[in-house]
């Protein structure tokens with residue numbers, strides 16, 4: 001099979017880039033300990049309501065002044081429905097699902113995560129501006145998907 005010189009150059013360039021990206025990912029995983037943002041903590045999706053701290057979803061204040069927010073996503077809503085956090089507070093969200101794949105998105109903040117049954121998704125954000133932030137599901141999860149919208153109030 002005859003390959004044109006330019007074709008060989010592009011093939012070599014493409015293969016070279018694959019090797020570079022693979023080396024970058026491997027280096028980040030081994031040296032920096034990078035892992036995917038979720039899939040770190042697991043939970044039995046049939047026992048979420050009996051598993052602390054998801055048996056009492058909501059906000060917890062930590063000793064260092066930051067907050068943890070535990071959310072349960074289900075068809076078709078989030079628990080808790082409303083969350084109030086003080087302005088300039090760092091909030092780490094722990095979100096899990098009891099049924100199907102959901103999304104956890106706060107569009108104004110850049111928070112945008114998938115919530116998979118059996119896994120705990122973790123995402124952090126510092127709320128610098130007071131106001132009411134929309135929390136939505138951005139993974140189509142069924143007929144009532146459009147109803148999955150709640151609010152995070154920063155005051």
Ligand SMILES: [Cu+2]
Pocket residue numbers: 102103137138139140141142145146148
């Ligand atoms: Cu949804």
